[in-house]
Amino acid sequence: MSDATKTTNLTVAQQLREVHWYQKPRWRKLGALLALGLLMSMVTGVQGTHKDIFYAIRENFSDGSVAVWLGIALVVWAVREFASAPFTSSARKVKGTLVTPLGAVGRLWSTERWVRWTVIAGFAAILVWGPMGLSRFWQTVLVDQIAIYLLVAVGLNVVIGWAGMLDLGFIAFFAIGAYSAAFWTGALPVQPPVVLNNFLVIPLAVITCLIAGVLLGAPTLRLRGDYLAIVTLGFHEIVYLAAKNLGDVTGGTSGVKVERWHIDLGFWSYEWNVVDQMPFYWLLLAFIGIVVFLFIRLEHSKVGRAWTAIREDEIAAASTGVDTVRYKLMAFAIGASTSGVAGVAYASKVGYINSENFVILLSILVLSYVIFGGMGSIPGVLFGAAFLVWLPEFLRDFVDPKDRHMYLGALLVVMMIYRPQGVIPSRRRQRELQMAEAGTGGADATGPAPGRQS
Amino acid sequence: MSGAADLTKQTEDQTGEPTRTPMLELRDLRVFYGAIEALKGINVKVYEGEVVALLGANGAGKSTTLRTASGMLSPRDGQVLFHGERVDGIKSHDLVRFGIGHVPEGRRVFPRMTVRENLEMGAYRFKAPDPDDMDRVFTLFPRLGERRTQLGGTLSGGEQQMLAIGRALMGKPELLLLDEPSMGLAPLIVRQIFDILEEINKQGTTVLLVEQNASQALQLADRGYVLETGSVAMEDEASALLADPRVRAAYLGEGAA
Numbered sequence A: 001m002s003d004a005t006k007t008t009n010l011t012v013a014q015q016l017r018e019v020h021w022y023q024k025p026r027w028r029k030l031g032a033l034l035a036l037g038l039l040m041s042m043v044t045g046v047q048g049t050h051k052d053i054f055y056a057i058r059e060n061f062s063d064g065s066v067a068v069w070l071g072i073a074l075v076v077w078a079v080r081e082f083a084s085a086p087f088t089s090s091a092r093k094v095k096g097t098l099v100t101p102l103g104a105v106g107r108l109w110s111t112e113r114w115v116r117w118t119v120i121a122g123f124a125a126i127l128v129w130g131p132m133g134l135s136r137f138w139q140t141v142l143v144d145q146i147a148i149y150l151l152v153a154v155g156l157n158v159v160i161g162w163a164g165m166l167d168l169g170f171i172a173f174f175a176i177g178a179y180s181a182a183f184w185t186g187a188l189p190v191q192p193p194v195v196l197n198n199f200l201v202i203p204l205a206v207i208t209c210l211i212a213g214v215l216l217g218a219p220t221l222r223l224r225g226d227y228l229a230i231v232t233l234g235f236h237e238i239v240y241l242a243a244k245n246l247g248d249v250t251g252g253t254s255g256v257k258v259e260r261w262h263i264d265l266g267f268w269s270y271e272w273n274v275v276d277q278m279p280f281y282w283l284l285l286a287f288i289g290i291v292v293f294l295f296i297r298l299e300h301s302k303v304g305r306a307w308t309a310i311r312e313d314e315i316a317a318a319s320t321g322v323d324t325v326r327y328k329l330m331a332f333a334i335g336a337s338t339s340g341v342a343g344v345a346y347a348s349k350v351g352y353i354n355s356e357n358f359v360i361l362l363s364i365l366v367l368s369y370v371i372f373g374g375m376g377s378i379p380g381v382l383f384g385a386a387f388l389v390w391l392p393e394f395l396r397d398f399v400d401p402k403d404r405h406m407y408l409g410a411l412l413v414v415m416m417i418y419r420p421q422g423v424i425p426s427r428r429r430q431r432e433l434q435m436a437e438a439g440t441g442g443a444d445a446t447g448p449a450p451g452r453q454s
Numbered sequence B: 001m002s003g004a005a006d007l008t009k010q011t012e013d014q015t016g017e018p019t020r021t022p023m024l025e026l027r028d029l030r031v032f033y034g035a036i037e038a039l040k041g042i043n044v045k046v047y048e049g050e051v052v053a054l055l056g057a058n059g060a061g062k063s064t065t066l067r068t069a070s071g072m073l074s075p076r077d078g079q080v081l082f083h084g085e086r087v088d089g090i091k092s093h094d095l096v097r098f099g100i101g102h103v104p105e106g107r108r109v110f111p112r113m114t115v116r117e118n119l120e121m122g123a124y125r126f127k128a129p130d131p132d133d134m135d136r137v138f139t140l141f142p143r144l145g146e147r148r149t150q151l152g153g154t155l156s157g158g159e160q161q162m163l164a165i166g167r168a169l170m171g172k173p174e175l176l177l178l179d180e181p182s183m184g185l186a187p188l189i190v191r192q193i194f195d196i197l198e199e200i201n202k203q204g205t206t207v208l209l210v211e212q213n214a215s216q217a218l219q220l221a222d223r224g225y226v227l228e229t230g231s232v233a234m235e236d237e238a239s240a241l242l243a244d245p246r247v248r249a250a251y252l253g254e255g256a257a
Helices: A002-017 A025-044 A055-062 A065-082 A084-111 A113-133 A136-162 A171-184 A198-220 A225-245 A278-299 A302-312 A314-319 A324-350 A360-373 A378-395 A401-418 A427-437 B005-011 B062-069 B092-098 B115-122 B131-140 B142-146 B157-169 B187-202 B214-220 B238-243 B245-251
Strands: A262-264 A269-271 B024-033 B036-046 B051-056 B077-082 B100-103 B175-179 B206-211 B223-228 B231-237
Touching: A025 A055, A025 A065, A055 A065, A084 A113, A113 A136, A113 A278, A136 A171, A136 A278, A136 A302, A136 A324, A136 A360, A136 A378, A171 A198, A171 A225, A171 A324, A171 A360, A198 A225, A198 A324, A225 A360, A278 A302, A278 A324, A278 A378, A302 A314, A302 A324, A302 B115, A314 A324, A314 B092, A360 A378, A360 A401, A378 A401, B024 B062, B036 B051, B036 B062, B036 B077, B036 B206, B036 B231, B051 B062, B051 B187, B051 B214, B062 B175, B062 B206, B092 B100, B100 B157, B115 B131, B115 B157, B131 B142, B131 B157, B131 B187, B142 B157, B157 B175, B157 B187, B187 B206, B187 B214, B206 B214, B214 B238, B214 B245, B223 B238, B231 B238, B238 B245
Parallel strands: B051 B206, B051 B223, B100 B175, B175 B206
Antiparallel strands: A262 A269, B024 B036, B024 B077, B223 B231
16 A cells, blocks of 8 residues: 555656656747747738727738748747757857957947047937937927936936835826926916916926925835835826816816927027927937936935935845935935926927826836836936837837837836846846845845834 | 842942943833833843843843834833933934944845945945944954955855844944844854954943843843843843853753743
8 A cells, every 4th residue: 555655656756757848948939939920920910900800810810921920930940949050150250240349449448538538429419419310200209208208217217216116106296397387387277476487497396396205205105115106106196187177277188288498588588499399309408418417426325325225125224324214205206306397398398288198107108118228227217218218109100000009018028028127227136136036035126025024 | 139239339339439321221111012012111221341131032022122222113101311311212223323333133134235335334324434444344254354245135144144243333333232143043153243242342342132042142241131021020240140040941941940
């Protein structure tokens, strides 16, 4: 009898140890590639706009494109599995020839001052004058969307990337900034005590957002992670619904017309007008430049170090003398005011705002820009925002415009699987993920799990 | 209390010489967790240059006492005095500036900062970390010196404890509060750490520590307090406590009482 149990035990172990053919990497890769091929054939083929929901699938199977895509998948798989050696060696050769000049430039960069300045100057020149060569459509996208969301994303990065607080309602502050601009320039149905120029509204919007940030932050900063996220989500909904339903005050869904940027000094005046996008672009570029410069300084200051410590371990941070509540509030307020400036810039550029400019989707999108680019890394966040705002506009020409966000979603899913640290991750974030993989730490958005607090 | 003879002499010396104020004094401390009274009027004194140990079973109130002293908890009643000045109600991050260093329970190093960055964080209250302090920590803990670029979270438990102590030292504390430095560590490492604590004390830092490991703690300490269910049950010279049959029975696991 004991023999019988022994053999059954063994067989269970054997069963568990056995690797089926479909579990071997080679065949799993084939399966994945074929699935991708199938997906691509559906994506690129006829779209399912017909009443019959199987129409598109039937069409795509019958017109042979499936066979083409599956064939491509098969070839890719076969080459990678059986004939990869010549490819990788030649790829390495190509990479080698590429790496040497890049390495040389890198070495010069660190030793020769003039190389550094030439590269920086060249880059700056492209940033300043490059967009003049773009079509009007892309100029508009660049100014109305990319530049604005860069500002918002850089602000959100302070809250989530540096202080480690998950904020799902960041666009609320953007809305507060935009409505501040509308109010103080006299665009809302309610009149301000004095009508101000758009530029003078900026400090007021910053203060308003600081106050809003502190008001939201003060009672909720004891919460961490998930709870804080829900609270900020609720805050966003409050701001959005207020903007939507208080039509007598905010203009509601029908919106209000806001004056565009203008300077009037009496003897000299200038007005940014819609005919040319470039002056708007240069103005926003200056804003972004100032904010990024300030934030880089901030990151390496004592404040930045306090944020890092809080993110790692709040109790330890407090025991080394970091006033955790104050610095968390500060992060909230700084992020909020940056978003507020972006709101002013948006209202003063587009010249019209309504409550639908501030839907919850935007908060989620901005969050995804930050995570996609690399939380906590300014270059990463700038890239993430620029790329993910650009992508749906770019896709407009290639896919059904209604589906654009689907591709964005797919990209994010793939990205989170293969490169969760973001495109240009911060050094610290990379460490976190390495440690999480080694099982010695968490990699949540909000840093390590809160420890025991008996 | 029978012991603490010379202390009693010093504090109750009425003849001309002023009485010596303790560096840290906990006076009739009462702390509640909700409705539960965790500390029922505790009196503890720590004099300059001493090592004082708080002993007791789980739930006796040792950590609560230390957390109150370090400003993480506020007492409902009673006072915390530092050099005779009331400091209860001051938050822990501000107490650091008074020269009270705190090594929290469970080590709590910054897991994704290197050893060096952890130590630099310890000097957060200063404009810049003092290189002499850094050298001192690396001399006290040569192992940290070897691992200065390693991430805190990848260190072993003993090394993390050393790092936590080193980090507290970077803040130049007059008084070091330690919450169970021996927790979860092998006996050999515990002995090493206690040797280093002795060295730190010799260099002029006063130490108040909470320990389960009564024999190690009492060998290091000058005086000890034994807590039971939120009150001080015994208070004496460490050597006297170590010899006390009740302590030996309850905390050193020796035969009958």
